Amino acid sequence: MRLYGIATVIMIAAAMLIPTVAAQETGTYNYTVTPAGDTVLKGTSVIVPMNTGSIKQGESKWYSLNVPAGKKELFIDLNWGDTSNSLRLMVYAPDAVLGPYYDAYDGVNGRICLRISDSVSLFPGTWQFEVYGASVTGTQSYTFGWK
Numbered sequence: 516m517r518l519y520g521i522a523t524v525i526m527i528a529a530a531m532l533i534p535t536v537a538a539q540e541t542g543t544y545n546y547t548v549t550p551a552g553d554t555v556l557k558g559t560s561v562i563v564p565m566n567t568g569s570i571k572q573g574e575s576k577w578y579s580l581n582v583p584a585g586k587k588e589l590f591i592d593l594n595w596g597d598t599s600n601s602l603r604l605m606v607y608a609p610d611a612v613l614g615p616y617y618d619a620y621d622g623v624n625g626r627i628c629l630r631i632s633d634s635v636s637l638f639p640g641t642w643q644f645e646v647y648g649a650s651v652t653g654t655q656s657y658t659f660g661w662k
Contacts (some may be wrong), residue, residue, distance in 0.1 A: 567656070
């Protein structure tokens with residue numbers, strides 16, 4: 516009797532995993548992440564909204580964005596200016612985790628500017644962004660935005 520109970524639990528657990536695995540395999544999204552410094556910093560692209568915040572060592576701040584169907588690119592701009600402090604950016608798309616991205620990724624000190632693109636379309640839905648105080652003395656102010 517006990518063996519049948521264990522087998523039943525295993526079968527139920529396996530059945531619950533099948534839809535999750537299938538959903539991950541059906542995605543056709545192929546993201547390209549590149550530094551967006553030239554586009555963003557030369558003023559050809561206006562990043563809005565610009566959120567202002569402050570962060571301490573080991574602290575995380577979260578932001579979210581609803582990406583509509585059909586959008587092919589997303590520009591992200593995290594700017595804190597103080598090169599003695601280091602922030603990290605993680606991007607959580609509904610179907611993928613992108614990052615970590617640090618100051619040196621885009622070659623601009625005190626700033627992380629990214630262009631995330633897909634030749635077909637970005638996965639629609641809620642994208643989340645984590646700003647993390649990787650190495651911060653005191654409190655670091657920053658701005659964060661997207662377009």
